[in-house]
Each structure stands twice: as structure tokens, then as C-alpha cells.
Amino acid sequence: MVRDKFRLVTVPPFEYLEDDERHLYQQVADHVQARIEAGELRPGARLPNERGMCDEYGISIGTTRRAVALLRERGLVRTIPIKGTFVSR
DSSP: OEEETTEEEOOOOOOOOTTOSSOHHHHHHHHHHHHHHTTSSOTTOBOOOHHHHHHHHTOOHHHHHHHHHHHHHTTSEEEETTTEEEEOO
């Protein structure tokens, strides 16, 4: 949540859109990016582990890995081996 002048802004829960031309992993990455931009996930916040994201988004581990890789390419997160994936500062 982020305060937008007089109201709080939240990102709606993830919903897979079959008619969307983006791949599922892109939709997930875009949703996580929206949460980062809205302030729900702050710099330094740890993302759920791969299994946690699978459960949260209802996706496979391969889709999770591609979504996180895309977030890394966008410079939004960084992964530290053994420790996890964190929102970039």
C-alpha cells in the first residue's frame, strides 16, 4: 500500500488473463513490478521463495523462475544465492 495524497493505493490480487497476449511469466512479473511500484514491496524486502511464489500465484516452478529472471533483467530485484531474492534499492 502507498499513500496517494489522500487515499491508499493497493494492487489488486493477481488474475491470469487467458486472452492477454503476454505469457503467464510476464503477467506475474508485471504484477510483482506493480506491487513494487505501489510500495507494497519496499526496497530490501524479500520475495517469497520459489515454492512460495508457486503457491501464491498458482504457477509452476518454471514459470516462477522465468518471472523472477525477468524481474532481475528489469533491475527490480536481485538474487543472493542461499539467501533469497530481494527488491532492489
